[in-house]
Amino acid sequence: MPPHSSPIVCQKSKNCVEAKPQALLVDSPFTRRDGDTLHSSYTYRRNALARDATTGALKVTPQVHDFRFRTNLKPSRTGVMLVGLGGNNGSTALGAIIANRHGMSWRSRDGTHTANYFGSVTQAATVHLGWDGSEQVYVPFNDILPILSPSDLVVDGWDINGANLYEAMLRSKVFEPTLIDQLRPHMEGIVPKPSIYYPDFIASNQSDRANNLIPGSSKSAHLTRIRDDIREFKQKHELDTVIVLWTANTERFTEVRAGLNMTADELLAAIERNEEEVSPSNVFAVASILEGAHYINGSPQNTLVPGIVQLAKKKNVFVGGDDFKSGQTKIKSALVDFLVSSGLKPESIVSYNHLGNNDGKNLSEQRQFRSKEISKASVVDDMVAANHILYPDGKGPDHCIVIKYVPFVGDSKRAMDEYTCSIFMGGKQTISMHNTCEDSLLASPLIYDLAILTELSVRIQYSSDGGMTYQPFHEVLSLLSIFLKAPVVPEGTPVGNAFMRQFSALTKLFTAVAGISSDSDLQLEFFSKLPAGKAIGLASPLVAKAPVQTVTDDALPGLV
Ligand SMILES: NC(=O)c1ccc[n+]([C@@H]2O[C@H](COP(=O)([O-])OP(=O)(O)OC[C@H]3O[C@@H](n4cnc5c(N)ncnc54)[C@H](O)[C@@H]3O)[C@@H](O)[C@H]2O)c1
Numbered sequence: 191m192p193p194h195s196s197p198i199v200c201q202k203s204k205n206c207v208e209a210k211p212q213a214l215l216v217d218s219p220f221t222r223r224d225g226d227t228l229h230s231s232y233t234y235r236r237n238a239l240a241r242d243a244t245t246g247a248l249k250v251t252p253q254v255h256d257f258r259f260r261t262n263l264k265p266s267r268t269g270v271m272l273v274g275l276g277g278n279n280g281s282t283a284l285g286a287i288i289a290n291r292h293g294m295s296w297r298s299r300d301g302t303h304t305a306n307y308f309g310s311v312t313q314a315a316t317v318h319l320g321w322d323g324s325e326q327v328y329v330p331f332n333d334i335l336p337i338l339s340p341s342d343l344v345v346d347g348w349d350i351n352g353a354n355l356y357e358a359m360l361r362s363k364v365f366e367p368t369l370i371d372q373l374r375p376h377m378e379g380i381v382p383k384p385s386i387y388y389p390d391f392i393a394s395n396q397s398d399r400a401n402n403l404i405p406g407s408s409k410s411a412h413l414t415r416i417r418d419d420i421r422e423f424k425q426k427h428e429l430d431t432v433i434v435l436w437t438a439n440t441e442r443f444t445e446v447r448a449g450l451n452m453t454a455d456e457l458l459a460a461i462e463r464n465e466e467e468v469s470p471s472n473v474f475a476v477a478s479i480l481e482g483a484h485y486i487n488g489s490p491q492n493t494l495v496p497g498i499v500q501l502a503k504k505k506n507v508f509v510g511g512d513d514f515k516s517g518q519t520k521i522k523s524a525l526v527d528f529l530v531s532s533g534l535k536p537e538s539i540v541s542y543n544h545l546g547n548n549d550g551k552n553l554s555e556q557r558q559f560r561s562k563e564i565s566k567a568s569v570v571d572d573m574v575a576a577n578h579i580l581y582p583d584g585k586g587p588d589h590c591i592v593i594k595y596v597p598f599v600g601d602s603k604r605a606m607d608e609y610t611c612s613i614f615m616g617g618k619q620t621i622s623m624h625n626t627c628e629d630s631l632l633a634s635p636l637i638y639d640l641a642i643l644t645e646l647s648v649r650i651q652y653s654s655d656g657g658m659t660y661q662p663f664h665e666v667l668s669l670l671s672i673f674l675k676a677p678v679v680p681e682g683t684p685v686g687n688a689f690m691r692q693f694s695a696l697t698k699l700f701t702a703v704a705g706i707s708s709d710s711d712l713q714l715e716f717f718s719k720l721p722a723g724k725a726i727g728l729a730s731p732l733v734a735k736a737p738v739q740t741v742t743d744d745a746l747p748g749l750v
């Protein structure tokens with residue numbers, strides 16, 4: 191079977207940038223290319239675990255599960271509608287796409303810079319595939335499967351403020367003036383669509399921004415208008431996929447209760463009766479889902495109430511969230527994993543930062559700060575639960591979150607963290623770090639990744655019954671967790687925050703879908719004689735004339 195090469199054939203669109211040909215050829219009897227569809231099989235190995243009722247011993251039963259994947263290799267024409275387009279993140283994300291499309295360079299005190307997508311996992315990270323006999327081989331993440339470039343995305347959105355995107359960039363103070371000047375002709379003509387503003391959900395200090403509103407106070411009428419916006423955007427740009435992504439202000443939490451939002455019908459009825467407790471982000475999420483658009487929450491509020499998840503399931507769209515994991519928390523999700531994996535016990539974590547952007551201004555009010563505090567504080571829970579030696583009672587470290595609004599520093603967030611650990615023989619280790627960055631330059635690449643991987647997920651279906659039936663991933667797209675502080679996950683499944691585990695899960699998933707053996711960090715070949723290699727996978731290969739390698743479970747390497 192000739193190896194399949196999956197050139198990125200981006201659907202021609204006004205904004206489609208010609209993508210580079212795929213550089214990866216997968217040669218396996220367990221993948222089959224049928225036009226634009228890649229069929230692959232994957233033997234998923236896991237341990238069935240159970241406590242012995244009498245001895246309490248942990249019984250471990252290694253098992254294999256035969257998955258089939260079916261992937262449309264053609265990235266779809268995709269639009270992203272940003273709620274909060276005129277904000278620091280929104281204007282930065284759009285401006286950077288335009289700068290990359292045009293290959294812009296600009297000068298600053300540090301010299302000349304050229305547009306890039308650093309900070310994006312899909313565009314600037316690599317994936318380890320193994321050892322080729324002379325070197326470790328890493329390939330670009332976007333070589334594993336055909337995915338969109340951010341430059342392919344059609345972007346539009348809403349804002350309660352009517353500033354055009356040139357004015358928004360000036361206000362944000364994120365880009366150098368020499369870049370803003372180049373972007374001006376491309377951005378000045380873009381004005382966010384009018385949005386909805388329910389004052390009780392964001393800080394009162396935001397009221398002076400609200401000059402670009404959909405008229406009236408009927409939430410049902412607002413829902414209809416936003417649905418119309420999404421539909422018109424999709425039709426105007428002849429899009430196949432639309433993703434609505436909330437990068438507007440942090441809202442206070444909404445109540446979650448029976449009669450309000452526990453079911454899709456309850457939430458739709460609550461909107462119909464103009465229920466006070468229905469938030470703007472609830473309305474955007476419902477509008478998106480009803481229009482078949484996927485909805486991602488980049489902020490910490492609890493938008494994805496049970497009724498919205500249920501509606502997403504009914505309408506077969508993805509939802510994801512919460513709160514971009516961009517800076518201080520992202521570092522924490524890697525550092526605490528390292529400390530706990532080293533057998534060192536974080537006893538206190540103090541995360542302080544101050545910033546002077548509008549996000550910081552909105553967070554300076556308690557109810558909005560509380561939303562952020564919850565998402566920032568939850569990030570170590572899985573790592574604490576992973577080590578009963580260090581945390582026998584499950585009680586985690588003292589964890590303090592402080593955010594202060596200091597207008598003068600603008601988007602340049604100054605984060606100071608202190609980690610104090612118990613170490614060997616009563617010792618203590620204190621790690622302090624200072625981290626300064628333009629917050630929006632860390633968050634904007636995540637907007638791309640969230641959208642690009644949502645679009646890729648739409649093109650993947652899996653089968654658990656040997657290829658008889660196929661279905662999409664669960665409507666709550668928890669594979670996006672690496673980009674989010676407080677990942678929303680399918681009910682009954684655990685939240686994982688440890689950064690490198692999230693990265694490994696993401697790269698192993700897409701290499702498996704591509705028919706590539708999961709990278710084994712074991713690398714036994716470096717300290718043992720490697721047995722002869724053989725193609726593995728399902729007992730029934732996907733291709734008619736595969737080598738006669740009837741691989742049965744008990745013949746699988748490692749299980750004999
Ligand atoms: N590094 C980061 O920047 C980062 C990291 C994690 C999370 N976040 C979250 O992302 C969000 C955006 O951050 P930002 O720095 O761009 O903030 P920002 O205040 O600059 O932008 C938010 C924009 O949303 C608009 N807005 C508010 N309510 C709206 C509504 N109902 N409809 C449409 N627009 C509305 C505001 O006018 C503003 O332009 C915030 O919730 C923030 O907490 C940011």
Ligand SMILES: O=P([O-])([O-])O[C@@H]1[C@@H](O)[C@H](O)[C@@H](O)[C@H](O)[C@@H]1O
Nearest residue numbers: 515516517518519543549550593
């Ligand atoms: O991602 P991270 O740096 O931990 O968290 C950030 C906070 O520290 C910051 O104060 C807030 O304004 C940003 O929205 C972001 O949430």
